[in-house]
Amino acid sequence: MDVATARDPKANTSSPQRAGPRTAAPQSGFAPWKNPDLPPIVRFEGITKRFDEFVAVNNVTLNIYEKEFFALLGPSGCGKSTLLRMLAGFERPTDGRIFVAGEDITDLPPYERPVNMMFQSYALFPHMTVERNIGFGLRQEGMPKDKIAERVDEAMGMLELRQFAKRKPNQLSGGQQQRVALARCIAKKPRIVLLDEPLGALDKKLRQQAQFELMRIQETTGTTFIIVTHDQEEAMTVASRIAVMEKGLLVQVATPGDIYENPKTRYIAGFIGDVNVFEGKVSKVSDGCIEIDANGGYKFKTKSTETVTVGQQVGLALRPEKIRIGLEKPTSDVNVIPGKVEDIGYLGSISHYHVRTAPGERVTALRANAAHTVEQAITWEDSVWLDWPVDAGVVLTG
Amino acid sequence: MKGRFSWFNAMSILLGFAFLYIPILLLVIFSFNESKLVTVWAGWSTKWYGSLLQNQALKDAAWVTLRVAVVSASAATVLGTLAAITLVRMGRFPGRTLFSGMIFAPLVMPDVITGLSLLLIFVALGIDRGFWTIILAHITFSMCYAAVVVQARLQDFDKSVEEAAMDLGATPVGTFFQVTLPIIAPSVVSAWLLAFTLSLDDLVIASFTTGPGATTLPMKIYSQVRLGVTPEINAISTILIGIVTTGVLAAAYFTKRQTEKAERERRAAFGAAG
Numbered sequence: 001m002d003v004a005t006a007r008d009p010k011a012n013t014s015s016p017q018r019a020g021p022r023t024a025a026p027q028s029g030f031a032p033w034k035n036p037d038l039p040p041i042v043r044f045e046g047i048t049k050r051f052d053e054f055v056a057v058n059n060v061t062l063n064i065y066e067k068e069f070f071a072l073l074g075p076s077g078c079g080k081s082t083l084l085r086m087l088a089g090f091e092r093p094t095d096g097r098i099f100v101a102g103e104d105i106t107d108l109p110p111y112e113r114p115v116n117m118m119f120q121s122y123a124l125f126p127h128m129t130v131e132r133n134i135g136f137g138l139r140q141e142g143m144p145k146d147k148i149a150e151r152v153d154e155a156m157g158m159l160e161l162r163q164f165a166k167r168k169p170n171q172l173s174g175g176q177q178q179r180v181a182l183a184r185c186i187a188k189k190p191r192i193v194l195l196d197e198p199l200g201a202l203d204k205k206l207r208q209q210a211q212f213e214l215m216r217i218q219e220t221t222g223t224t225f226i227i228v229t230h231d232q233e234e235a236m237t238v239a240s241r242i243a244v245m246e247k248g249l250l251v252q253v254a255t256p257g258d259i260y261e262n263p264k265t266r267y268i269a270g271f272i273g274d275v276n277v278f279e280g281k282v283s284k285v286s287d288g289c290i291e292i293d294a295n296g297g298y299k300f301k302t303k304s305t306e307t308v309t310v311g312q313q314v315g316l317a318l319r320p321e322k323i324r325i326g327l328e329k330p331t332s333d334v335n336v337i338p339g340k341v342e343d344i345g346y347l348g349s350i351s352h353y354h355v356r357t358a359p360g361e362r363v364t365a366l367r368a369n370a371a372h373t374v375e376q377a378i379t380w381e382d383s384v385w386l387d388w389p390v391d392a393g394v395v396l397t398g
Numbered sequence: 399m400k401g402r403f404s405w406f407n408a409m410s411i412l413l414g415f416a417f418l419y420i421p422i423l424l425l426v427i428f429s430f431n432e433s434k435l436v437t438v439w440a441g442w443s444t445k446w447y448g449s450l451l452q453n454q455a456l457k458d459a460a461w462v463t464l465r466v467a468v469v470s471a472s473a474a475t476v477l478g479t480l481a482a483i484t485l486v487r488m489g490r491f492p493g494r495t496l497f498s499g500m501i502f503a504p505l506v507m508p509d510v511i512t513g514l515s516l517l518l519i520f521v522a523l524g525i526d527r528g529f530w531t532i533i534l535a536h537i538t539f540s541m542c543y544a545a546v547v548v549q550a551r552l553q554d555f556d557k558s559v560e561e562a563a564m565d566l567g568a569t570p571v572g573t574f575f576q577v578t579l580p581i582i583a584p585s586v587v588s589a590w591l592l593a594f595t596l597s598l599d600d601l602v603i604a605s606f607t608t609g610p611g612a613t614t615l616p617m618k619i620y621s622q623v624r625l626g627v628t629p630e631i632n633a634i635s636t637i638l639i640g641i642v643t644t645g646v647l648a649a650a651y652f653t654k655r656q657t658e659k660a661e662r663e664r665r666a667a668f669g670a671a672g
Contacts, residue, residue, distance in 0.1 A: 090561055110564040123562035127580045136576075137566030188566065 265398030296359030470536035478544025513606030527609030
């Protein structure tokens with residue numbers, strides 16, 4: 001599925017705030033990962049990291065391109081932070097090489113790498129003022145004093161920190177500390193900024209603000225940002241591409257829209273918004289379509305390029321907005337399943353219908369309340385038919 | 399319990415403090431005694447402090463003690479800080495448990511054993527005993543105290559602060575001097591003060607490891623007392639008590655003011671920012 005379809009506004013009606021499309025309009029034509037001639041700015045090549053017996057990162061190969069806002073997403077312990085720390089130079093990969101702008105940096109110490117990291121704990125220097133914290137990296141380069149002052153002022157201006165210049169970190173609120181940490185990180189104008197759960201310590205409202213601030217800084221500086229987060233909404237909001245990790249493995253790398261529309265596993269499918277998953281066995285694979293014998297004797301057919309074998313246990317994922325709900329039995333005999341309305345959530349423009357199907361599965365369908373007075377109102381305990389087109393579902397093998 | 403007065407508590411405190419401080423108080427009072435006899439009170443006088451200044455042997459001993467204490471405390475603080483950093487920072491390495499055990503073992507080692515073993519090694523190596531052997535011995539036993547003090551501070555030190563410094567381009571050495579050391583400085587000062595005090599009043603280990611010409615003040619006092627306590631000894635002891643008390647109070651005041659200042663700054667900032 002291409003990006004344009006992923007941006008289909010229909011796809012986001014379920015929760016416009018959470019799964020909203022990239023707000024940044026300039027990004028719409030931005031897809032350097034599709035250009036095979038463009039060298040990546042960061043390349044992980046077969047990276048494995050073992051801690052004794054535990055494999056934290058397992059054979060990860062990944063390209064990240066200039067000016068991307070790249071998110072590493074996954075539950076805690078999935079290896080995303082370890083991957084980031086290997087790029088920063090705090091951990092040595094057990095196996096594999098890391099390249100930045102074509103140069104092998106695997107053996108360089110942290111202080112010789114063209115990356116700067118923002119830490120989850122902010123890691124501000126408690127004995128230095130805001131000003132001196134931000135200027136720390138520039139002083140290490142031996143930059144002349146007036147030049148340092150200029151750059152520090154620029155960074156403070158960008159993050160509205162000028163009024164706190166003379167304060168120590170313990171005299172700042174959490175949100176202010178977070179901004180100082182970011183300012184310190186970008187003051188050196190690195191090619192790549194690494195963010196390790198940068199907003200984890202902020203409350204929800206502040207976090208949303210900070211997300212937009214991150215995006216603004218990333219766009220104005222034109223720097224490549226790599227963020228590590230366990231918060232799916234955060235990744236969807238800020239990132240141009242997301243890499244989902246699970247148990248040290250890279251499960252899927254795709255745009256937020258693609259992750260939403262074409263999840264590879266049940267785990268990813270459940271990330272954002274609601275998803276209905278029908279379990280079944282593959283009965284036939286032919287000309288780009290997979291047919292599935294689902295529980296209860298129903299037959300589903302869906303377009304898919306997934307490689308499966310007949311008899312394999314798979315899941316069919318369907319977003320609620322892709323399922324039609326009606327009182328009349330559809331003419332088609334595939335992708336049709338009867339059920340009874342158990343619950344209705346009326347949300348003004350749309351309604352959620354929770355339907356118990358004959359095999360006993362609970363399915364959520366969405367319907368836009370288009371007409372002023374719905375002629376055929378569906379109500380509780382109604383027997384209904386659910387159906388969907390062959391291109392609506394996604395076959396999940398993982 | 400809070401705020402309630404009881405005779406039992408009052409008596410406990412009184413007895414406890416009496417037990418601790420009456421001997422010291424007596425010593426201080428008798429240092430101002432007019433009489434040459436230590437046990438007979440003959441009115442107030444400061445003449446023993448005056449005669450102290452004339453006593454070249456005591457002055458020499460004090461000078462030796464001071465030099466030993468300053469040099470050994472400084473060296474012990476450096477070594478102890480390095481050991482503490484290794485223990486806390488280096489994570490797991492083969493023999494870490496043994497290493498940390500060996501650093502802290504001298505804490506519970508009887509002074510006599512430490513002194514004797516050091517004497518044996520100096521003799522075996524054919525090192526002439528004197529000023530420098532005392533210093534070596536004092537470094538050996540006070541280093542582990544310094545390591546304990548610094549280690550306590552390092553343990554609640556956010557490691558990512560050091561990583562941030564390196565990430566921003568500071569070399570490991572630069573990181574240590576620009577970030578780590580300033581942050582742990584108060585504990586390094588405490589470690590130095592502790593090592594200094596330990597060296598100042600050590601008698602046993604110094605006696606084992608000394609040689610001709612190097613007599614520390616505790617050794618001098620002890621040898622003089624064996625010939626009979628003179629009021630001069632009381633006077634010099636009073637001065638020692640004064641130095642130690644001043645040092646301890648100063649350190650406590652300094653630490654307290656630091657925390658209060660930080661607290662005030664915080665409150666001022668949030669009062670203003672809302």
